[in-house]
Amino acid sequence: xxxxxxxxxxxxxxxxxxxxxxxxxxxxxxxxxxxxxxxxxxxxxxxxxxxxxxxxxxxxxxxxxxxxxxxxxxxxxxxxxxxxxxxxxxxxxxxxxxxxxxxxxxxxxxxxxxxxxxxxxxxxxxxxxxxxxxxxxxxxxxxxxxxxxxxxxxxxxxxxxxxxxxxxxxxxxxxxxxxxxxxxxxxxxxxxxxxxxxxxxxxxxxxxxxxxxxxxxxxxxxxxxxxxxxxxxxxxxxxxxxxxxxxxxxxxxxxxxxxxxxxxxxxxxxxxxxxxxxxxxxxxxxxxx
Amino acid sequence: xxxxxxxxxxxxxxxxxxxxxxxxxxxxxxxxxxxxxxxxxxxxxxxxxxxxxxxxxxxxxxxxxxxxxxxxxxxxxxxxxxxxxxxxxxxxxxxxxxxxxxxxxxxxxxxxxxxxxxxxxxxxxxxxxxxxxxxxxxxxxxxxxxxxxxxxxxxxxxxxxxxxxxxxxxxxxx
Numbered sequence: 144x145x146x147x148x149x150x151x152x153x154x155x156x157x158x159x160x161x162x163x164x165x166x167x168x169x170x171x172x173x174x175x176x177x178x179x180x181x182x183x184x185x186x187x188x189x190x191x192x193x194x195x196x197x198x199x200x201x202x203x204x205x206x207x208x209x210x211x212x213x214x215x216x217x218x219x220x221x222x223x224x225x226x227x228x229x230x231x232x233x234x235x236x237x238x239x240x241x242x243x244x245x246x247x248x249x250x251x252x253x254x255x256x257x258x259x260x261x262x263x264x265x266x267x268x269x270x271x272x273x274x275x276x277x278x279x280x281x282x283x284x285x286x287x288x289x290x291x292x293x294x295x296x297x298x299x300x301x302x303x304x305x306x307x308x309x310x311x312x313x314x315x316x317x318x319x320x321x322x323x324x325x326x327x328x329x330x331x332x333x334x335x336x337x338x339x340x341x342x343x344x345x346x347x348x349x350x351x352x353x354x355x356x357x358x359x360x361x362x363x364x365x366x367x368x369x370x371x372x373x374x375x376x377x378x379x380x381x382x383x384x385x386x387x388x389x390x391x392x393x394x395x396x397x398x399x400x401x402x403x404x405x406x407x408x409x410x411x412x413x414x415x416x417x418x419x420x421x422x423x424x425x426x427x428x429x430x431x432x
Numbered sequence: 433x434x435x436x437x438x439x440x441x442x443x444x445x446x447x448x449x450x451x452x453x454x455x456x457x458x459x460x461x462x463x464x465x466x467x468x469x470x471x472x473x474x475x476x477x478x479x480x481x482x483x484x485x486x487x488x489x490x491x492x493x494x495x496x497x498x499x500x501x502x503x504x505x506x507x508x509x510x511x512x513x514x515x516x517x518x519x520x521x522x523x524x525x526x527x528x529x530x531x532x533x534x535x536x537x538x539x540x541x542x543x544x545x546x547x548x549x550x551x552x553x554x555x556x557x558x559x560x561x562x563x564x565x566x567x568x569x570x571x572x573x574x575x576x577x578x579x580x581x582x583x584x585x586x587x588x589x590x591x592x593x594x595x596x597x598x599x600x601x602x603x604x605x606x
Binding site (some may be wrong): 227329348356358397400 | 461462495497566569575579583590592593594601603
């Protein structure tokens with residue numbers, strides 16, 4: 144129906160052109176091309192959960208190709224227990240959540256569709272306590288729960304790599320089309336999500352942290368730290384490029400928390416345990432990339 | 433001295449125990465990002481003690497939710513978290529930030545002078561991400577590190593985390 148309407152509209156428009164325009168050559172009309180254009184306008188289907196997870200594994204593989212996991216199984220297990228506890232208080236507690244600390248000095252955190260959440264070593268050492276780490280993980284969990292990356296890809300559907308990837312996936316659902324989705328999903332990390340999605344992940348994140356029993360002001364504490372770093376610093380370059388100004392985020396989140404979550408300021412931060420698990424990483428003079 | 437048996441040893445042990453149990457405290461400093469009211473208590477409707485000018489250097493004495501207890505030019509009071517820039521400030525010679533960073537991580541919540549221009553440390557770049565060769569084996573290696581619900585709950589309980597019901601936050605109206 145839509146395709147026919149498109150063709151009709153096109154024909155009517157063409158016929159309404161002034162007489163001085165070149166005469167319309169109906170033989171040149173490519174109906175196949177128009178059908179394809181019509182198909183791209185079809186609403187894009189949601190990924191099934193198993194496809195979402197498989198896509199997430201692909202995106203995670205790309206991230207881990209760029210930076211390996213920190214080789215410290217007890218510390219990684221500690222972070223996984225925090226992350227899983229937070230995810231248990233989200234609306235998608237049963238995804239196969241996986242958490243990892245990437246071995247890079249860069250300051251950043253990433254989440255893939257399907258539940259792979261990463262935080263860099265550089266970000267980890269900037270946390271003052273476990274509640275701050277939890278705040279970051281809860282923000283990332285929120286991106287997955289709300290499917291922000293997938294929605295961004297669907298919204299940008301008519302243009303570019305993401306659009307082609309989704310169209311192809313909708314049409315074929317083959318291995319090749321999933322590969323394209325993985326590429327598009329990885330590209331999100333370098334382009335960033337919509338700023339409204341970032342603000343939303345802040346709001347959802349502090350609520351998850353509060354539900355899990357943490358002092359919910361962990362994430363605001365991190366935002367204050369980020370707002371204090373020189374944006375030109377290479378360690379934060381990618382993160383600053385892909386996220387809204389941390390000072391603005393801090394103002395917005397503390398504003399909406401006032402009168403609602405400030406009753407939980409005395410909840411635990413588990414500072415001693417956090418310092419114990421991360422103190423070996425505070426020596427930054429190795430200056431590895 | 434006429435102390436019987438282990439009393440002085442016990443007292444010493446108790447003191448040491450208390451000291452070791454506390455996260456080490458070091459002074460964290462900052463500066464006002466904007467002029468702000470200095471409040472007597474961490475509430476919006478507390479008494480206003482005075483005004484602190486933009487860029488005033490402060491000592492951060494305590495963190496409490498969205499508020500900071502500060503010492504600004506010998507006047508103590510509370511300002512909001514977002515009104516203060518932690519650390520020495522955005523412009524800094526390279527290298528000095530590294531020591532500050534170490535201090536933050538080692539001293540727990542009341543971290544030290546904060547983190548600033550850590551120039552020289554390379555981050556993960558967009559180019560590195562785009563040109564990365566996928567590592568599916570590393571993804572699989574994450575599976576044994578994943579936590580189950582029981583382990584997550586145990587670790588949470590060990591820190592005294594208490595679950596609660598919390599409604600979603602509203603989206604701020606423009």
